Amino acid sequence: MSQFGTSQPTLRQKLLHLNWELVLLIVLTASIGFAMLYSAANGSFDPWASRQFSRFCVGLAMMLVVALVDIRLWLRASYPIYAICLGLLAAVEIMGSIGMGAQRWLDLGFFQLQPSEVMKIAVILALARYFHGFDVDEAGRLRNLWIPVLIVVAPIALVLRQPDLGTAMVVAMVGGAMFWLGGARLWQFGVVAAGVAAAVPMAWQFLHAYQKQRIFTFLNPENDPLGSGYHILQSKIALGSGGMFGKGFLEGTQSHLNFLPEKQTDFIFTMLAEEFGLIGGVGLIALYGLLIAYGIFIAFRCRSQFARLLAMGLSVNFFLYVFINIAMVMGILPVVGVPLPLISYGGTAMLTVLIGFGLIMSCWLHRDMYINRRGGLA
């Protein structure tokens, strides 16, 4: 038994044992983001870097609060949180404001909430909660799998109606990871894969014209260099021209001359790679690798299935942000509108990622806590 045992650690103990080095990594990554936003505005804190910084401060505080909350509280709150998020997502459908050609934001007056972002965490929480209650062999039974399938499919259906193919796929992949960790059988994955393969031609017909265009463009961006291929092509040019050491901070010609679109949001990695080259880009990927590894490491150390699943799931979620965004700007995935976590300009994504890390830290602080199947202490 560790020093915590089954007793409640004090707030002081929690603060002392919080993984401050993880906090430091997060601050470091976010700081790179501020620098890039400063550069994206041609050497100005306005309009992005300053606002991003204040959001980050709020988010950091929220992260610490989330980390200090007893993990059992999160376990009990899992389903309600999921329900609320699903409700919000449905609300977007009904009264969401129009933005970027798709309904994604909920105007809360003081904040533009993007429920689909928060939904990813809610799905992870709900699935962690669900699989927490089953043994591995039980979890793999089909009769026990339809509820988690619903948990994953419901938000996907709503997100697809917006339509937001990127988020839907991320939710599906995170869900898949949770099933994988929770105990689904290999053959079940096989069946799903076969089913998806069969459904793709059908689903193609339901895609919006712009979504089809994105896929065509992705397959051959040179076909339409000034139209829909412009983003990918310009991104590759900016990135490739950065070379080994880059053009230097504030010296990225492609981004500063506006050839690079969306440089403060989805394509910020391109700007970083243009200005700091391969060294800078690989450095950032390494930093992300550390953050991901940290989550995995924590997952391995947790005693409760809920904490393990939660930490690992959040880590996978974070990984998916990083991978999809970078792969997208380098032209190996279609442009789907996934931000680079902690760096891209944007409120909800920043908040979600920080809350995710708060939960991972909560897992760490409560790693030795044994939680029974129904969510109470042993």
Place this chain on the structure above:
Amino acid sequence: MNSRDNDRQRFFTRRAALLAGGQFGLLAALVGRMYYLQVVESERYHMLAEENRINMRLLPPSRGRILDRFGVPVAINEQNYRVLIKSENTPDVSAVLDRLAMIIPINADEKTRILKEIRRKKKFVPVTVREFLEWEDVARLEVNAPDLPGVTIDVSERRFYPNGIAAAHVLGYVGAPRREDLTGDPLLELPGFRIGRSGVERAFDKPLRGTAGASQLEVNAVGRVIRELDRQEGDAGRDVVLTMDMALQRSAMRRLGDESGAVVVMDIETGGLIAQASTPSFDPNAFTEGLSNAQWRALADNERAPLRNKAIAGEYAPGSTFKMVVALAALEEGVITPKTSFFCPGHLELGDGKFHCWKRHGHGHVDLVRSISESCDVYYYEIVRKVGIDKIAEMASRFGLGTDLGLDVPGERTGLVPTKSWKRAVIGQPWVLGETLVAGIGQGFVLTTPLQLVTMTARMVNGGKAVFPHIARDVTRRGDLTERVPREQVSIGVDAGHLDLMMKAMAEVTLDPRGTAHAARIKVPGLSMAGKTGTAQVRRITRREREGGVRTNDELPWRFRDHALFVGYAPVEKPRYAIAVVVEHGGGGSSVAAPIARDILTETLERDPAKLAPGADVAGLRGPSRQGT
């Protein structure tokens, strides 16, 4: 802790490890892709990035000048002041235009055009409000600059011909390239770029044009210029030096005055054209700015054809100026000797036809020299019957008549010297003897240009050398005055004695009191000219009219009057200059054309432009090769 939990943990650890492995594998793939893009393919993307941001802007070269033989500029570049407006610096474009209109007139149509253009273009692209501003307007705009935000004045060059209409046909004019002129050279597509449209401007367009410079500009994605990265100045066009003496050219134009006609003065040794006048003329400066439709129609529809360079493209029956060619053909064929004479009763009857001499009651006994100096037609009726049209045509072509002389500016026409085979082929009828008689006095089918007539005269008095006309003395960068002689001069193969005889006869034309141009001889002591008059009928005189009395030119509408011609040379003793004068529907050669030739040759002799030594230091050629105005 129980065994089920342990199972669960082992299962989780295994699957999570696999998942983590997959994640790091994918991250490694990203690093690999980055390496590929940023190291392996870096060069290619670097190039693409430069192409993205660097925009080449052509700097139009300064067009070369055209100088006369003494280095006097006859085509130059003038500053063109333009008013531009940039909407991004202008809070209220319409109000600024209204204020601008108080300084330089802008009418409602222009304002609409400007506003439309501003809406269509990006806001940092300047729109031209008005071009070709007077200097006073520029000054007033500068003074009012604080009230005119976004208004700038910009200077470019435009072609200017200081002599206006005086050399319009020789120099030609410049204009915007037409679709068919575009060769893919981006220079031609620059707005405001002009190319040579006719005359010297067209013939020497390439060297005059020069090569464009380039400015490398850094632009952003919407094309706004951020800064200039590099600048390569182009090469200004070369100057073209003409054989023309602008002072003489102006005199020739002035002397022709309101007449419709042409004067060509040639250096008989080199073939260089010293003056080449054609009237009426046009203002080439108007072409630089572009003509309105009405202006164009007025020029194109004028019956006196101001746009045609009559000196090289006007085709006229040579009349009696053709007689030397006929006489030489007869001499060379042995049909006559220098002593042969005929009796002229005033006409020659041939079959049904009656061929008249211009002198109604005849010249009496006429020898060869008198047949020229007094221009007896009957003498030629007699000899052409024996020589035949084909021999005459052969001799005419040796003197350049009916041939392409290869002048170095475009627009030359070949005229026509008929032969029997020509008539069969073109008209489809056999040649008849009457036509030979008519051709023998330079009428009928025979057509020549003033350029051919002056070349004929030059070859006749330069010892029988085949000179060819040219107008460009040199294409130069530093003012080298070595005159190009475009073709090797070979002998035209006419007996020198025969040529001397012709010169003697042509001298009699002015010197002998009975000569047709005696009244028009040069009376200035020490100066002299010789020549031959010609009067070419442009209508058929019917027998009835002849019996009732031929109407004089004054009684006829302009277009039915005779053409007056004169070919000549000077000085008589040691010829150097040849001249051809044609006055369309001007009347008699001796009364109209010969005095014009006399006045121009007198001035030519006084100026003696041929004395200019090669490499002489002349105004404008040695100094700075470029001048602004």
